[in-house]
Amino acid sequence: MATPSVCTTPSGLAVMHGSGRAPVAGRRVQLMATCLCDAFHDDVAAATVEVLEHLGCEVDFPEGQTCCGQPAFNGGDWAASRRVVRHAVRTFRGDEPVVVPSGSCAAMLFHGALLEFEHEPDLGEVEGLGRRTWELGDFIVNGLGVRSWPGMFDSSVALHRSCHTRGTASGDAVALLLRSIEGLRLVEFGEAEQCCGFGGTFSVAFPHVSAAIGDLKLDHVRAAKPDVLVSGDTSCLMHLAGLAAREGIALRTRHFAQVLRDALPGRP
Amino acid sequence: MNAQPIDQAAAALSPETKAAVYEGAKVGHEKRTKVLFGDYADPDRLRTLAGEIKQHVVENLDTYLPAVEARLAANGAQVHWASTAEEACEAVHAILRARGGKRIVKSKTMVSEEIELGEYLEKHGIEALETDLGEFIVQLGHERPSHIIKPIIHKNRRQIAELFEKAGLGPYDEEPGMITQRARRFMRHKYLEADAGLTGANFVVAESGRIVVVTNEGNARFCLAATRCHIVLAGIEKIIPRDRDLALFLNLIARSGTAQQISVYNEFVSGPRAPGQPDGPDEMHVIFVDNGRTDVLATDCRDILRCIRCGACLNVCPVYRQAGGHAYRSVYPGPVGAVLSPLLLGERFAEKADLPRASSLCGACNEVCPVNIPIPDLLLRLRGRAHDKGLPSPGTPPMGLWSLLATQPAAWRAALAGGRILNHLPTRLIPVPALRAWEAKRELPPWRGGEFRKWLKLRRKRQGGGQSRPQ
Numbered sequence: 167m168a169t170p171s172v173c174t175t176p177s178g179l180a181v182m183h184g185s186g187r188a189p190v191a192g193r194r195v196q197l198m199a200t201c202l203c204d205a206f207h208d209d210v211a212a213a214t215v216e217v218l219e220h221l222g223c224e225v226d227f228p229e230g231q232t233c234c235g236q237p238a239f240n241g242g243d244w245a246a247s248r249r250v251v252r253h254a255v256r257t258f259r260g261d262e263p264v265v266v267p268s269g270s271c272a273a274m275l276f277h278g279a280l281l282e283f284e285h286e287p288d289l290g291e292v293e294g295l296g297r298r299t300w301e302l303g304d305f306i307v308n309g310l311g312v313r314s315w316p317g318m319f320d321s322s323v324a325l326h327r328s329c330h331t332r333g334t335a336s337g338d339a340v341a342l343l344l345r346s347i348e349g350l351r352l353v354e355f356g357e358a359e360q361c362c363g364f365g366g367t368f369s370v371a372f373p374h375v376s377a378a379i380g381d382l383k384l385d386h387v388r389a390a391k392p393d394v395l396v397s398g399d400t401s402c403l404m405h406l407a408g409l410a411a412r413e414g415i416a417l418r419t420r421h422f423a424q425v426l427r428d429a430l431p432g433r434p
Numbered sequence: 435m436n437a438q439p440i441d442q443a444a445a446a447l448s449p450e451t452k453a454a455v456y457e458g459a460k461v462g463h464e465k466r467t468k469v470l471f472g473d474y475a476d477p478d479r480l481r482t483l484a485g486e487i488k489q490h491v492v493e494n495l496d497t498y499l500p501a502v503e504a505r506l507a508a509n510g511a512q513v514h515w516a517s518t519a520e521e522a523c524e525a526v527h528a529i530l531r532a533r534g535g536k537r538i539v540k541s542k543t544m545v546s547e548e549i550e551l552g553e554y555l556e557k558h559g560i561e562a563l564e565t566d567l568g569e570f571i572v573q574l575g576h577e578r579p580s581h582i583i584k585p586i587i588h589k590n591r592r593q594i595a596e597l598f599e600k601a602g603l604g605p606y607d608e609e610p611g612m613i614t615q616r617a618r619r620f621m622r623h624k625y626l627e628a629d630a631g632l633t634g635a636n637f638v639v640a641e642s643g644r645i646v647v648v649t650n651e652g653n654a655r656f657c658l659a660a661t662r663c664h665i666v667l668a669g670i671e672k673i674i675p676r677d678r679d680l681a682l683f684l685n686l687i688a689r690s691g692t693a694q695q696i697s698v699y700n701e702f703v704s705g706p707r708a709p710g711q712p713d714g715p716d717e718m719h720v721i722f723v724d725n726g727r728t729d730v731l732a733t734d735c736r737d738i739l740r741c742i743r744c745g746a747c748l749n750v751c752p753v754y755r756q757a758g759g760h761a762y763r764s765v766y767p768g769p770v771g772a773v774l775s776p777l778l779l780g781e782r783f784a785e786k787a788d789l790p791r792a793s794s795l796c797g798a799c800n801e802v803c804p805v806n807i808p809i810p811d812l813l814l815r816l817r818g819r820a821h822d823k824g825l826p827s828p829g830t831p832p833m834g835l836w837s838l839l840a841t842q843p844a845a846w847r848a849a850l851a852g853g854r855i856l857n858h859l860p861t862r863l864i865p866v867p868a869l870r871a872w873e874a875k876r877e878l879p880p881w882r883g884g885e886f887r888k889w890l891k892l893r894r895k896r897q898g899g900g901q902s903r904p905q
Contacts, residue, residue: 199886201840204850206879208886215890227890230843238833240795242817246837253841281811282818284734329796357460359801361752365794370871371829372441372753372792377875379752379794408876 190263190309194224198258198266198299201233202400210400213423214267214302220430221310230257234271236278240366244282251279252288255295263309264299267423269331269398272301301331302423303398307339314346317429322351324392325422326383326406328399329361340398340422347429355390357382364405380409384417394418396425438828440753440792443761451588455580455758458587462749465693466802473695484682485806488740491640491673495731498640498673499722505643509705511718519549522667522723526551526632527558529665529719535629537561538665539621540569541654542647543634544743545667545723547579547765548778551632562632563624565653567617574601580759580767582745583691588758621653631657631715633701635668636742637683638720641676645720647701648687650694654701664706664715670722671739683742686804691744726778735812738773740805747799747809753792762789769799773812787825790816831868850883857881 195218203211218225234254238247254275258264266272276296283289306312323344327337344350363369363379370376384406387395395417397403403419410417420428427433447455470477491498503513516522522545530538538555540546540562552573555562564573568585572578575597579585586594595608603616625631633654637646645666647654658664674683688694707714730736748754748768759767764775764786772793776786790813799809820827839845856864857880861873872878 203886205853205881205883208882208889211886212889215893227887229887232840232843232846233836235840237831238837239814240817241830241833242791242814242819242821242827243833243837244818244821246833249837250840257843278814281814329794329798332797332801359750359798361794361796361798363752363794365796367830367868368791368794370831370868371438371827372444373829373871373875374437374441374445375753375756375792376794378444378756380876382752404879405876408872408878411877412875 187308189311190305192262193222194226194262195305196258196260196262196264197225197227198231198234198254198264198271199227200266200268200271200400202404203267204232206404207400207421210267210421210423213421213427214265216427216430217302217306217423218265220427221306221312223310226262228257232257234266234274236271236274237366239274239278239282240368248282248286251275251283251292255288255291258295258298261298263305264295265302265305266299267302267398267421268400269301269328269334269336270401272299272304272336273330273334275299301334301336301398303340303343304334304336307342308335313342315343315426315429317431317433318348319425319429320349321393322353322391323425324353324355324387324390324395326362326387326395326397326402327358328397328402331398336398343426344396344422347425350425350429353390353392355392356386358386360386362402362405364401366401369405376405377409380405381413384410384413384415388415388417394420394425396420396422398422438791439763439788440757440761441829444753444757447756447758447761450590451758452756454590455588456755458581458584459749459751459755462584462693462745463802466690466746466749469693469695470689473689480682480686481804481806484686484804485740487674487679487682488742488805489737491675492671492731492736492739495670495673498675499670502638502640502643502673503722505640506705506720509643510708511643511705511720514719514721515724516721517724517728519723519725522549522721522725523551523554525719525721526665526667527555527560529663529717530560530630533629533663533717535560535663537563537624537628538630538632539563539565539625539628539657539661540632541565541634541657542636542649543632543667544582544765545634545669545725546632549667549723549725551667563621563628565621565625565651565657566649567614567651570617570621571597574598578760579765581748582743582766582768582770584745588760621656625656625660628657628661630663630665631659631661632665632667633657635666635672635720636687637674637680638668638672639675639677639680640673642704644677644702644704646680646684647703648684648697648699649701650692650698652699655699658701658703659714662715663717664703664719666703666718666720668720668722670724670727671741687742687744690746690802690804726780729780730774730777733777735773735777735815737807738770738777738809738812740807741770741774742805743770744804746802746804750798750802752794752796752798757792762792764789769793769809769813770807773809773816776816783819784823784825787816787820787823788827790814790820791827791830829867829871847884847887850887853881853883
C-alpha cells in the first residue's frame with residue numbers, strides 16, 4: 167500500500183490569502199486589467215484606474231500583459247496555462263502590489279497557479295507573484311486601509327459575491343465600501359451564495375446547465391428589484407447580462423469599481 | 435452541437451424530477467446552514483479539525499488498518515479483506531454459504547451499491563432486502579439511488595404511491611405516514627426471517643474496533659440485532675483514530691447530512707454477542723473493501739478519501755441541482771462523486787473522465803464539506819489528468835491558439851483589434867464552437883478590444899508624463 171506522507175493540496179490558501187495580509191507600504195501599484203476588460207469591458211478597467219488614482223496610487227500598466235492563464239487551467243490544459251502564467255510572471259516584475267479588478271483572476275494567481283506549478287522548478291516565482299496579487303476590493307480595504315467611500319450613489323444595489331472570493335476578504339471588503347456610500351442601499355436576494363453559472367469554459371461546455379443556473383440567479387436578483395446588480399467579477403456580470411439580454415430582461419449591471427468611480431464628487 | 439453527457443442529462447430531465455431534486459437539495463442545504471451556524475460560533479474550525487483528523491488517517495492507513503484488524507479480532511469479530519468488488523461480493527456470499535443462509539436484510543451501505551452486491555446475490559439465489567425506506571423504494575422501482583443520503587430525492591410522493599400500489603403493498607395512497615406504515619409492515623417479519631443482517635459503517639474506530647452506524651429509521655438496529663449474523667461492509671477509509679473523535683464526527687455528520695443535532699439512532703457495535711449478553715448476533719464479520727481506494731491513495735487526489743458521505747456537497751451544488759444524481763452514472767453523484775467515481779475506476783478512468791468537468795468550480799462544495807475536502811482543486815487535477823491522457827472533452831475550447839496569443843504581446847494586441855469583426859459578422863458565420871455555444875443562450879457584449887489601452891494612453895498624455903511600462 168502506498169504510504170504518502172504529505173498532503174499535497176495547498177487547500178486553505180485562498181483563506182490565508184486576502185484576509186491576513188499586512189497593509190501595503192507605498193502607493194505604486196501595477197494594474198492587471200484582465201483579458202475580459204481588455205476585450206469587452208474597457209470601462210471597468212478605466213474605472214479601476216480612476217479609483218486607484220483617487221486613492222493616491224501611481225498606477226503602472228505593464229503593456230505586455232495578456233491573461234492570467236485561467237481558461238486553460240480550468241480546461242485541463244495545464245501546460246498551455248503555465249506558459250501564460252510564466253508570461254504574467256515576466257510581465258509583472260518588480261515588487262509593487264499587482265491589483266486586479268477580478269476575484270477570479272486574483273484567485274488564479276494566488277491559488278490556481280500554485281496547483282499547476284506544484285512540481286515546476288519556477289514555483290517560487292509564481293508564488294512570488296501570487297503574494298503580490300490583490301483583488302481590488304481587498305486591496306482598497308485591507309491593503310490601503312480605506313474603510314469608507316466618499317460621494318453619492320443614489321441606487322439600490324444587489325451585490326453578487328463572486329465564487330472565487332469565497333473564503334477571501336474580498337466579499338466583505340466590497341460590501342463595506344458599498345455600504346459606506348451615501349445614497350447606496352444594499353438589497354438582499356435569495357440563494358445569494360449560489361453561483362451565476364458562468365464557470366469559464368464550463369459556460370460553453372455545459373450551456374444548458376450554465377444558463378439554467380444563471381436564470382435562477384436572475385430570478386432571485388430581479389425579485390429583490392435592485393436598480394443595479396453589482397459584482398467584483400466582470401465575468402459573472404457578463405454572463406448574467408448576456409442571459410438577460412437574450413431573454414429580453416432589463417438588467418443594469420456594474421462592476422463595483424464603476425460604482426466607486428461614479429459615486430465620486432464631480433461625477434454625473 | 436457537441437455536448438457533455440451531464441449537460442444532456444440535465445436538459446432531458448423532466449420538470450417534475452428537476453423540481454423534486456432542486457427543492458430537496460435546497461432545503462437540505464438551508465437547514466444544514468441554520469443548524470450548524472445556530473449551534474456553533476465557528477463551524478469552519480470544526481470542519482478544518484475533522485478534515486485534519488481524516489487526512490491523518492488517510493495518510494497512515496498502512497498502520498491503522500492492521501491495528502483495527504487486531505482490535506476487531508480481539509473483540510471476537512472476523513475480519514475479511516476484499517481488494518475488488520468481486521472479492522467483496524464473494525466474501526459476503528461465502529459467509530452466507532457457510533451458514534446455509536438464503537436471505538439477508540441490508541441497511542446503510544453505499545459500498546454494497548458500489549460493488550453491486552444486490553445483483554450478485556440475486557444471481558446466486560439469495561434475497562437481499564433494502565430496509566432503509568428510500569433504498570427500499572429504489573429497490574422496488576429497480577432504480578439506482580440519486581443522492582448519497584436521500585436516495586429518492588428525485589421522486590415525489592405521487593410516484594412513490596404508484597410504485598407501492600404496483601408492488602402490491604396496498605391501494606394508492608400518497609400520505610407519507612401511510613407509505614411508511616406499509617413499508618414497515620412489509621419489512622417487520624423480513625428481519626426475523628433473515629439469515630444475516632448487512633450494514634455499512636459510518637465510522638470504524640481504530641482504538642476500540644467500534645463500528646458506528648448512523649441512521650434515522652432504526653432499521654439498522656433491526657438488521658444487526660434481530661439476526662444471528664452481522665456483516666459489515668466498510669471502505670478502508672472509514673477509520674477514525676479514537677472513540678473521542680466521535681464527538682466531533684457525529685456532531686458534524688448529523689448536521690451536515692440531515693440538519694439534525696444528532697441522528698435518531700447511533701449504533702456502536704464492537705463485536706458479536708459476548709457471553710452473558712442476552713441478545714445480539716453470534717457472529718460478526720467486518721469486510722474491508724478496497725475496490726480502487728489504494729490506487730486513489732497513491733494519487734494527488736487522496737484527500738477525497740476523507741469523505742464521510744454526508745451529501746452536503748450535493749445539496750449545495752448548482753450543477754447537481756440541475757442535473758440530479760443519475761446524470762453522474764455512478765453510485766456517488768455530485769461534486770464528491772465527480773472526483774471519486776472516475777478515480778475508483780482506476781485504469782478505466784476514461785469512462786467517467788467527463789464528470790470532473792461538470793462544475794463551474796464555484797467552490798460551494800468545499801465551503802460546506804464537514805471534512806474540508808478541497809473538491810474544486812481535485813476536480814481541476816482530474817481535468818488535467820484527462821487532458822494529459824488525450825481524452826476528448828466535448829465543448830471545451832482548445833487552448834493552443836489562445837496560449838500562443840497570450841504569450842506574445844504584439845499578437846495579443848493585434849487580436850484585440852481584429853476581434854472587432856465580431857461586431858460586424860453574424861455569429862453563425864463564425865466557425866468557433868465556443869462562440870456558438872455562448873450565443874445559444876446569451877448575447878455577447880460589443881467587442882471593444884484595445885479601447886482601454888487607448889483610453890489610458892490618452893489619460894497619461896493629458897496627465898503629462900506618467901509612462902506606462904513599454905514591453
